[in-house]
Amino acid sequence: MQEPLRSVTQSELRYSPDRDLGKRGVGYWAFYLHRASGLVLSLYLLAHLGFLSALYRGPEAYNAFVAIVSQRGMLFMDVLLAAAAIYHAFNGLRVSAVGFGLGVKRQLLWFWVAFGLGLVALAAFSVRLLGGG
Numbered sequence: 136m137q138e139p140l141r142s143v144t145q146s147e148l149r150y151s152p153d154r155d156l157g158k159r160g161v162g163y164w165a166f167y168l169h170r171a172s173g174l175v176l177s178l179y180l181l182a183h184l185g186f187l188s189a190l191y192r193g194p195e196a197y198n199a200f201v202a203i204v205s206q207r208g209m210l211f212m213d214v215l216l217a218a219a220a221i222y223h224a225f226n227g228l229r230v231s232a233v234g235f236g237l238g239v240k241r242q243l244l245w246f247w248v249a250f251g252l253g254l255v256a257l258a259a260f261s262v263r264l265l266g267g268g
Contacts, residue, residue: 165226165246172223179216210264217260218253225249225256 189200203209229249232238238245 161243161246168222169226169230172219172226175216175219176223179219207265213264214257214261217264218257221253221256221260222250225253 186200186204189197204213226246226249229238229242229245232245233242
């Protein structure tokens with residue numbers, strides 16, 4: 136015989152100890168990180184078009200620009216940009232798969248798999264960019 140249904144309190148719906156990241160679920164943070172990384176990439180695209188204008192000002196201007204962006208601090212900014220791009224790409228694949236009905240019941244697992252793969256890709260990119268390989 137089936138158990139009778141009981142009402143669920145609002146706090147039971149909101150809180151889950153295995154997903155507590157500041158009392159918000161992983162899905163909440165995945166959503167907002169995806170939005171934030173998309174915004175960063177969009178703003179970078181606009182800035183990138185402005186950076187390319189150095190090509191129109193001649194080889195001296197372009198070489199001066201390359202000297203600036205080749206500094207260690209600017210390379211660190213490239214790593215942050217790569218982190219946004221990699222996270223956005225891997226999480227976008229996860230969101231697309233869930234949209235097609237694949238892995239819907241295991242969204243949390245697939246988020247952490249995508250996040251882990253993103254960290255591995257970011258580590259490989261960082262080592263390569265910063266001169267370790």
